[in-house]
Amino acid sequence: MQIKRFIFIVLLSLYAQWAWATLPIQYWQTASGARVYFVENHDLPILDISVEFAAGSGMDSANQSGRASLVQHMLSLGAGGLTEDQIATALADVGAQLKNHFDRDRAGIALRTLSSERERKQALDILARVIQHPEFPQEVVLREKARIIASIKESSTKPDYIGDRELMKMLYGDHPYGFNEMGEIEPLNRLQRADLLTFYRSYYVAKNAVIAIMGDITRLEAAALSESLTGNLPADGAKTGIAPVSIPAAGIKRIPHPATQSHIQLAYPGLRRSDPDYFPLLVGNHILGGGGFVSRLMEEIRQKRGLAYSVYSFFSPYQEQGPFQIGLQTKKEQSEEALALTHKVLKDFVAQGPTEDELTAAKQNIIGGFPLRIDSNSKILGFLSVIGFYRLPLTYLTDYLEAVEAVTTEQIRQAFQRRIQPDGMVTVIVGAIE
Numbered sequence: 524m525q526i527k528r529f530i531f532i533v534l535l536s537l538y539a540q541w542a543w544a545t546l547p548i549q550y551w552q553t554a555s556g557a558r559v560y561f562v563e564n565h566d567l568p569i570l571d572i573s574v575e576f577a578a579g580s581g582m583d584s585a586n587q588s589g590r591a592s593l594v595q596h597m598l599s600l601g602a603g604g605l606t607e608d609q610i611a612t613a614l615a616d617v618g619a620q621l622k623n624h625f626d627r628d629r630a631g632i633a634l635r636t637l638s639s640e641r642e643r644k645q646a647l648d649i650l651a652r653v654i655q656h657p658e659f660p661q662e663v664v665l666r667e668k669a670r671i672i673a674s675i676k677e678s679s680t681k682p683d684y685i686g687d688r689e690l691m692k693m694l695y696g697d698h699p700y701g702f703n704e705m706g707e708i709e710p711l712n713r714l715q716r717a718d719l720l721t722f723y724r725s726y727y728v729a730k731n732a733v734i735a736i737m738g739d740i741t742r743l744e745a746a747a748l749s750e751s752l753t754g755n756l757p758a759d760g761a762k763t764g765i766a767p768v769s770i771p772a773a774g775i776k777r778i779p780h781p782a783t784q785s786h787i788q789l790a791y792p793g794l795r796r797s798d799p800d801y802f803p804l805l806v807g808n809h810i811l812g813g814g815g816f817v818s819r820l821m822e823e824i825r826q827k828r829g830l831a832y833s834v835y836s837f838f839s840p841y842q843e844q845g846p847f848q849i850g851l852q853t854k855k856e857q858s859e860e861a862l863a864l865t866h867k868v869l870k871d872f873v874a875q876g877p878t879e880d881e882l883t884a885a886k887q888n889i890i891g892g893f894p895l896r897i898d899s900n901s902k903i904l905g906f907l908s909v910i911g912f913y914r915l916p917l918t919y920l921t922d923y924l925e926a927v928e929a930v931t932t933e934q935i936r937q938a939f940q941r942r943i944q945p946d947g948m949v950t951v952i953v954g955a956i957e
Contacts, residue, residue, distance in 0.1 A: 546562055546903065546920055548562055548910070548917045549561045549742060549745075550917060553734075553749050553750050553753050554750060554754070555730075555754055555756060556729045556730045556732075557729045557730075557733070557734055557749065558732070558733050559735075559736065559745070559746075559749045559911075560734070560907040560910060560911040560917075561735075561736040561737075561742065562737045562738075562907065563738075563741065563745070565739050566739075567738070567900070568639060569635065569636070569637060569638060570635070570637070570638045570736070570737075571634070571635050571737045571900045571901055572634045572647075572650065572734065572736050572737075572904075573624070573631055573633035573904055573908050574632060574654050574752055575629045575630065575631030575735075575908055575911075575912055576629070576630055576631060576728075576732055577726065577731045577763035578591055578630040578722070578726035578731065579591060579625060579626050579628045579629050579630050579704075580592060580627050580700075580702050580704045581627045581628055581699045581700060581765045581842070582761075582763065583699055583702050584699070585697065585702070586710055586713075587713075587718060588706045588707045588710040589705060589706015589707065589710055589711045590706070590714055590718055591625075591722065591726075592630075592671075592705055592706060593664075593671065593706065593711070593714065594659075594723050594727075595625050595631075595632075596623065596625075596667060596671075597657060597659050597663065597664065597719060598654070599621055599623075599632065599653045600663050600667070601657070601659070601660040601663055602653045602658055603656040603658075604656075605652060606660075610649055610652075610653070613645060613648075616645065617637065617641065617642040617645045617646055618637060618642065619634060619635060619637075620635045620636075621633070621649075621650070621653070625704065626841075627699070627704070627841050627845070628841050628912070629908075630726075631733075631908070632650070632654065633901075633904065634647070634649075635900075638738060638739035638740060643740075647748055647751065647752075650752060651755075654727070654752055654753075654756070655752070655753075655755040655756055656755070659716050659719045659723075661716050664714075668712070671705060671706065672711055672712065674705070675706070675707075675711075676708070678705075682780050682782045682786040682953040682954055683786060683953075685778060685780065685953050686778075686786050686787075686788045686951045686953040687788065688703055689776055689778065689951045690790050690848075690949065690950075690951045691703070693771060693774060693790075693949040693951065694790045694791070694792065694949050695768065698766060698769070699766070700768065700841070700845070700846075725761035727760075728759055728760035729753050729756040729757065729758050729759075730758060730759055730760070731760065731763055732756065733911035733912045734749050734753070734911075735911055736748070736749070736907075737903050737907060765842045765843045766843070767843060768792045768844040770792060770947065771792070771949055773946060773947045773949060774949055775950040775951075775952065776949075777952045778952065778955060779955060780953050780954040782953070782954040783854075783954075784854060784954055785852065785854070785857075785858035785861075785953065785955060785956075786852050786952070786954055787851050787858060787862055787950070787951075787952050788848060788849070788950070788951050789848065789850075789865065789948045789950045790847065790848045790849075790948065790949050790950075791847050791943055791949070792844040792845075792846065793838045793840065793844055793943075794840050795840060795841065795843055795844055795845075796840040796841060796842065796913040796915075797915075798840065800938040802926040803930050803938035803939075804838055804939070804942060805838070805889075805927070806882070806886065806889065806927055806935060807872075807876075807877065807939055808837065808838055808847075809885045809888065809889060810872075810877045810881045810882070810885045811872050812834060812835050812836025812837070812849060813836055813837055814885060814888060817884065817888070818834075818835075818836075819881075820834045820836060820849070820868055823868050824861060824865065824868070830851075830853050830861040831852060831853045833851065833852070834850070834851035835849070835850055836849040842913070847942070847943060849869065849948075851865065855954055855956050856956065858954070858955060862952070866948075869943075870945045870946075873936075873940055874936075874940075875936065876932050876939070877932050877936075882931075882932050886928060886930070889927050890924055890927055890928065
């Protein structure tokens with residue numbers, strides 16, 4: 524056991540040194556106030572860039588639910604004098620790709636392009652237009668509203684969608700984190716092009732922008748392109764703070780559905796991205812339900828009793844308390860038994876914490892798998908965006924490994940007791956027996 528631990532510590536040290544040595548993150552601000560995070564890497568002739576704003580669904584209001592998502596979706600559907608077809612053709616001509624990112628806190632767009640001069644110049648011109656000069660063409664707004672509403676109607680028949688929507692309503696009430704990210708049908712129907720322009724001008728501003736750059740350019744080139752991407756954005760806009768999350772009233776909602784199985788979801792307000800309990804909860808959840816077949820929930824509910832094919836738990840950290848969730852599917856006639864056992868496993872874990880053997884195995888899994896989380900430019904870009912948006916230290920990747928190794932069983936037990944109240948969970952069963 525001592526030899527294994529020694530090898531584990533050596534590997535941890537090597538991983539930490541490797542992560543920091545190969546990912547020297549450079550930081551600066553543009554003249555307009557945007558924050559830039561850059562990793563220079565010339566191994567491949569590829570450049571990855573993302574530009575994100577504090578413009579997620581947390582900036583929505585109940586009577587304009589879906590506005591933030593629609594604005595983000597519309598950015599590349601007509602911008603800077605180009606139609607959506609012209610934008611798509613220009614990107615395809617140089618083999619570049621645009622991808623959207625949207626959640627409760629963040630909204631943004633990422634570009635992948637070859638780093639050679641012609642390809643890079645053309646792709647960056649498109650990105651600059653999309654970010655700084657979206658046009659929100661009226662006919663496209665109407666078309667996309669209709670498409671999204673049709674998608675919501677279709678999804679509203681599916682048990683997972685029904686369960687997640689009801690769960691978030693129970694968990695967050697009127698807080699913006701409880702809004703459906705796609706929006707609701709009636710507010711979407713009311714949205715006008717002017718509403719989208721107002722939102723864009725309020726939240727897509729330089730002071731809210733976080734630029735992440737990874738790849739085959741120099742610091743000087745990265746600085747120049749950062750200025751070109753944000754120089755025409757307004758410098759200031761609306762406040763972007765998220766209201767604190769309240770603890771909800773515990774409860775269970777049983778929703779009949781013709782599905783052959785019951786879909787069970789439980790939730791409780793979890794943690795902020797900056798929470799000091801972040802790493803004890805991260806490691807603890809890996810043991811509880813985030814570690815696949817080696818997790819407590821999987822062992823007790825599937826392996827020993829065959830009540831579900833899969834069961835999982837996870838934290839979604841945001842600027843304010845994102846959800847801690849547990850989910851499983853089971854036969855309708857077993858739903859109450861499975862729910863009761865899930866509660867018991869969670870209660871026991873919160874009361875007693877993990878064993879030392881569980882902790883050692885979890886650390887080995889998390890640290891051993893960490894290099895796979897930064898083995899591509901796009902994955903590194905994702906980390907840079909998170910580091911920048913939530914203002915995490917530039918040493919975050921090194922700190923991550925060291926923080927995981929430092930977690931103790933007692934820290935996990937105390938963190939779960941501080942953050943999670945099993946009797947206070949909200950629960951939704953879609954496909955409950957009538």
